[in-house]
Amino acid sequence: MVGRIIVLLILIFVLAAGGILWLDYLTVIDAKTTLAPFYRLINREARTQSDLAPDEFINLDAERLAVRLEAGALRDLEMDKREAEIKAKQDEIEQMAQDIAQQQAALDDQQKSINDGLEAADTVSRNVEGVAQQLYGMPPERAVAIIAEMNDQQAIDVLRKTDEIAQRDGTGSLVPYWMSLLPPQRAAELQRKMVGRPQ
Numbered sequence: 001m002v003g004r005i006i007v008l009l010i011l012i013f014v015l016a017a018g019g020i021l022w023l024d025y026l027t028v029i030d031a032k033t034t035l036a037p038f039y040r041l042i043n044r045e046a047r048t049q050s051d052l053a054p055d056e057f058i059n060l061d062a063e064r065l066a067v068r069l070e071a072g073a074l075r076d077l078e079m080d081k082r083e084a085e086i087k088a089k090q091d092e093i094e095q096m097a098q099d100i101a102q103q104q105a106a107l108d109d110q111q112k113s114i115n116d117g118l119e120a121a122d123t124v125s126r127n128v129e130g131v132a133q134q135l136y137g138m139p140p141e142r143a144v145a146i147i148a149e150m151n152d153q154q155a156i157d158v159l160r161k162t163d164e165i166a167q168r169d170g171t172g173s174l175v176p177y178w179m180s181l182l183p184p185q186r187a188a189e190l191q192r193k194m195v196g197r198p199q
Contacts, residue, residue: 125161132161136174143174144181156194 023029135143135158147155159175166173179187 124157128157128161129165132158132165136162136165140174140177140181144178147178148182148186152190152193155190159190159194 020029135146138146147158150158159178162175162178163173166175179191182190
């Protein structure tokens, strides 16, 4: 019987303390001074109130306003923090966008350079093919005289292109005959370079 009484008394004390805490939090009553030791016991900062004269009453409306102002200040701090985080993220995204734009510009320049190189190579190939076809239609001695005046790379390009044209058209190539008409030393030099350099 005594145990029940003790348990009920403890329960009543806990409910009363919880009610006081809740009503103080809602600023319905003012129990700051009374609850200060309890707050210190649980390592929380106790709410404070302004010192009052003995004949002065607590203004609960002012207390409620103070609590709301404090909550507003905390909300403003949180908003400032979030705004700073958003700004940092936005700056990071803008930096990434600039990096991507720079990389894209570099890729575009590289692609343009490759396209220009391919176009130049295609132009050279068409020119070499035109020269090879012209030489193919000339008498062999005259064609060989022209080839003899070319530098080694030009002569090699023309001879290879002549072989390609003959293979494409299914005809015999005149390159072996032209090589036989060239001076032996020049023919040997051209053959050596043609073997040494890939197509």
